[in-house]
Structure formats: structure tokens, C-alpha cells
Amino acid sequence: MNDHPSIYERYSRQMLFKPIGSQGQANLAESRVLIVGLGALGSVLANHMVRAGVGFVHIVDRDYVEYSNLQRQMLYDEEDAKQAYPKAIAAEKKLRNINSNVRIEAIVTDVTPLNVESLLEGINLVLDGTDNFQTRLLLNDACFKAEIPFVYGGAVSSQGMAAMFIPSLTCCLRCLIGAGEGGAGTCDTIGVISPIVDIVASLQAVEALKYLVHDEEHRNKSLLTIDVWHNQWLDMLLPGPRQDCPTCGTNQYPSLQPSADDTTALCGRETIQIYRSQSFNLSVWADRLSASCQLFANPFLLKAQLPEGETIVLFPDGRALVQGTEDLVRARTLFDKYIGT
Secondary structure, three states, X not given: OOOOXXXXXXXXXXXXXXOOHHHHHHHHHOOEEEEEOOOHHHHHHHHHHHHHOOOEEEEXXXXXXXXXXXXXXXXXXXXXXXXXXXXXHHHHHHHHHHOOOOEEEEEEOOOXXXXXXXXXOOOOEEEEOOOOHHHHHHHHHHHHHHOOOEEEEEEEEOEEEEEEEOOOOOOOHHHHHOOOOOOXXXXXXXXXXXXXXXXHHHHHHHHHHHHHOOXXXXXXXXXXXXXXXXXXXXXXXXXXXXXXXXXXXXXXXXXXXXXXXXXXXXXXXXEEEEEOOOOOOHHHHHHHHOXXXXXXEEOOEEEEEOOOOOEEEEOOOOEEEEEOOOOHHHHXXXXXXXXXX
16 A cells, blocks of 8 residues: 555645646646745745645754744744754654655755855755845845845744845845845844744745746735734835846855854844854763763754853854853853863
8 A cells, every 4th residue: 555645636736726737736846945044934934845845845054943933933842942953953854744755955054155055056946034134145145146036035023024036037135135134123132923924934935836836927026015913015016136236236246255254143142153164073072061061962962051151052063152142252252261263
């Protein structure tokens, strides 16, 4: 007896929708998408892409599951938070149980100028599940350089925005926002309600499906802004590429330039991320830190509660999160004290 349902049995309701049909379903099966960020937006995006039958779904996230995520990040449960599983690993496990016909590849890492172009190799579409404009601009620049569509989404409080940027057809994200987001609030400073996250990510997902099944006629060519609490909805037609834009105009791609700074403040998190060139052997570092710190470990990370009150989280790829401070100097001081250079 075959335990796997037929293509029609699994996707029948989707294939009965005429804009997709059997040919559209075949197009989805041949498609390859990259989702960067597996938090609130990324959870919904990955869920939709896998359930829809996109053939290859590449998911990348740098963080691990915490209890505060469970209010809005649909792929995770209390056990994931208790075990502090990396989001990419926890998501991959859930997604494989949803659809075993889809190839899912999960990577626990930060997306940087050094690795972003390799992550885009062979990809047809990039979906934004991130929570900061530094990474979004990096994805924007990499996508426009590689001529890959970029589906942007953002949600905070009860407000959200979504748009699909297509090289040579539309402007890019940098055209609209410049070099950064200014003084906008974040989920960690002004909060967020789960419905706006689901709505924005679903809007991103439907535009992705339109593109992947080649339905150009019905693609939304606007930046959509909504506030679900105050019942506001605004559609702004996206302009064409701007000639003086360093991304889609002059092809300079400023976010792809490597930075000498290995220290980054994570948006609204009281967390500083520090990179070092060598990888971390977690078992070795557990031995080194056990005498002075309270430790928690799983196969993917090591958390050390410092006597000073902060926490250092080590990942095998050479990243460290210093949690409990927004002070770059203090974070670097603690890192150097317990980890060194």
C-alpha cells in the first residue's frame, strides 16, 4: 500500500483553482524558493510554500526559539522553546511532517555579504521573513544583482507592508526607504499582534504563487500598506527603477560590500551578535565555561549564563549572541573576557 497521496489527491483544491490548474501545480513543483528569517513572517511563508507544493524550499535563520515567539510564530511549540532549538531546525522538522514531497533545506546562520550570493544560487524567488532593514537591504541588493524577484514584507504593532520587487520591472526596496528604516518601532519595542503577521505573510505568499505559476496578469504591482486595528488600507503603485539608485540604477549594490565590523546590534532585542573567523566546538567551550558559568546546551548551540548577569550563546558557525545588553562596548568586553579573539 502506498502511504503517499497522489499529486491530485494532495493538491486537488488548489488545482481546481483555474489560475493554477495542473500546469501551475507542475510549475510550483519545479520552483526553488529561499526564505530568510523563520520568525513570525517566515513561519507563515514556509508553511504556505510547503503546503502549496513548491519543489524546493531553502530556509535560513540565525536565531533560536524562545517562549515569547510562540504568540505569533506558528511553526513552533513549547518543547522547541524549552530545548532552545534553532528556528531553522525546528521549522524543518515541522515542515517535513507537513509535506514529504517537498525538498526542504535548513541552515542555521546569519545572512551576510559573504554568504548571501551563494544562498541565492539556483533560486527562483526570495521571500523576506526578516525583522530588520539591514538584512532586507542586503537581500534586496543581492536579488537585484542576480536578477531574482524579492518579495518584501514587514509587520509591527497592527501595521504591515508587502510588495514584490522585480529587477528591470520595478524599483527596488532601497529606492523606497533609502539606507534604512529611520526611527520606526519594532516588535520588541511597540509590540505586534499575530493577525497582522499572518495577513502580511499571506499577501507575500500569494504574490509568490502568482509569480511561480507565471500569472503575470494578476500580479500586484503596488506596495500595500495596512493597519488591521484602525481599518486602514493603502495601495501605492510601485514606480520603475530609479536611475540614481545605487542598487537598481547604477548597479553598485552597497549592502554587498563586506564590512570590517563583526559586531551587530539585533533590532530591539537587547542582544549583540559577534562574529569570529573560527567555528565554535560546543563541547570544548562547554568544558571551558563550566567552571564560571551556568550552562545549557543542545546539539545546535551553547548558552552560558555569566556571573555578570548577561548570557552568551555560541553557535557552531562562529557566531555569538551577547544577551542582556544593547551596549556594543560592554558586549565586546564580555565576549573578550570569556571567549577571547
